[in-house]
Amino acid sequence: MLRYVAPLAIFLVIGVFFFFGLGRNPNDVPSPLVGKRVPTFSLPSVTDPQDVVSTETLAGHVSLVNVWGTWCVECRHEHAFLLELKRAGVPIYGLNVRDERAAAIDWLDRLGNPYVSSGFDPENKAGIEWGVTGAPETFLIGSDGTILFKHISPLTPRVWQRDFLPLLREHCGPADCPFLAAVGGG
Amino acid sequence: MRILASLVVLWVAFPGGFTAHAQEGFDDPVLDARYRALSHEIRCPKCLNETIAESKAPVAAELRREIRRLLAEGASDDEIKTFLSSRYGEFVLYRPRLTPTTFVVWAAPFVLLAVGALVFWRILAARGNQPLDEEPPP
Numbered sequence: 317m318l319r320y321v322a323p324l325a326i327f328l329v330i331g332v333f334f335f336f337g338l339g340r341n342p343n344d345v346p347s348p349l350v351g352k353r354v355p356t357f358s359l360p361s362v363t364d365p366q367d368v369v370s371t372e373t374l375a376g377h378v379s380l381v382n383v384w385g386t387w388c389v390e391c392r393h394e395h396a397f398l399l400e401l402k403r404a405g406v407p408i409y410g411l412n413v414r415d416e417r418a419a420a421i422d423w424l425d426r427l428g429n430p431y432v433s434s435g436f437d438p439e440n441k442a443g444i445e446w447g448v449t450g451a452p453e454t455f456l457i458g459s460d461g462t463i464l465f466k467h468i469s470p471l472t473p474r475v476w477q478r479d480f481l482p483l484l485r486e487h488c489g490p491a492d493c494p495f496l497a498a499v500g501g502g
Numbered sequence: 503m504r505i506l507a508s509l510v511v512l513w514v515a516f517p518g519g520f521t522a523h524a525q526e527g528f529d530d531p532v533l534d535a536r537y538r539a540l541s542h543e544i545r546c547p548k549c550l551n552e553t554i555a556e557s558k559a560p561v562a563a564e565l566r567r568e569i570r571r572l573l574a575e576g577a578s579d580d581e582i583k584t585f586l587s588s589r590y591g592e593f594v595l596y597r598p599r600l601t602p603t604t605f606v607v608w609a610a611p612f613v614l615l616a617v618g619a620l621v622f623w624r625i626l627a628a629r630g631n632q633p634l635d636e637e638p639p640p
Contacts, residue, residue, distance in 0.1 A: 345547055348591045355589075414560060440564050447589040449548040449561045 347447050347466040354461050357442035359435030362412050362420045369409060369435035374457050378488045379407040381455040382431070382471070383443065385415040386423045388451040394470035398430035405495030410434025413443045413451060456480055459492050526566060533573055540569050540582060543597060547590045
């Protein structure tokens with residue numbers, strides 16, 4: 317009996333591992349920063365070097381932190397949706413990495429600026445603190461300064477519905493997130 | 503034979519394998535050796551199973567830069583690994599440290615070896631009970 321059941325059992329175990337393992341995106345490495353406080357960073361703004369984007373900028377309200385660069389094709393792809401979120405009232409902060417200031421300003425002028433402000437980080441130094449590997453990446457920040465979620469690859473309406481909205485509903489009410497109804501989370 | 507000879511020549515010429523950063527490093531041989539060892543032990547978080555020493559991805563260059571900075575500041579190897587894994591996850595350590603979560607990874611080979619030994623022993627034991635001489639008695 318065992319001689320027939322054992323190979324079948326082994327096949328099923330391997331099958332289950334492959335079924336779940338092969339369907340996963342190998343670039344989707346879980347960030348150890350999720351659940352932790354926003355890292356300490358301070359950057360000059362892309363548009364105004366006198367202006368500063370820092371850990372304090374993100375304190376006290378729910379927001380998105382979006383990693384972008386003009387060299388990043390996928391960022392161009394998600395840009396329209398970021399603008400849509402901005403129109404709905406979602407505060408988005410940019411982390412502009414490995415870029416040139418003039419190119420970044422030109423991008424925002426041409427395509428529209430979805431960001432409250434963007435930190436300018438040409439050498440990805442603050443990005444290292446955020447565990448940034450590339451762009452686009454989007455973090456959801458809670459009002460207590462905790463990183464609630466990290467998404468690697470473009471932020472699409474589907475990802476927003478699936479991953480961001482449930483967390484927003486859980487972590488903020490109409491007082492913290494007046495935009496909630498406008499982005500489909502009401 | 504000729505191919506083998508060229509492989510040997512290549513291996514002698516580049517004993518550490520090809521690295522993306524041959525010219526980076528330290529003048530101090532001790533620091534330099536630690537830098538090379540560390541960069542061969544950290545996985546590039548963006549590029550599927552390449553060390554940051556081999557990878558040409560921007561993030562690999564940036565992580566090498568951070569390692570050089572921390573080494574120059576006098577950080578220990580362990581502090582540097584903690585710095586990287588607290589930002590990029592245990593994933594970046596090619597030799598994961600023994601923690602409750604990585605325990606399975608470390609224990610699995612020994613558990614599998616034990617299971618294999620058990621199966622082997624049981625098969626042997628079962629065979630041992632059979633007579634060697636299978637010929638029917640006359």
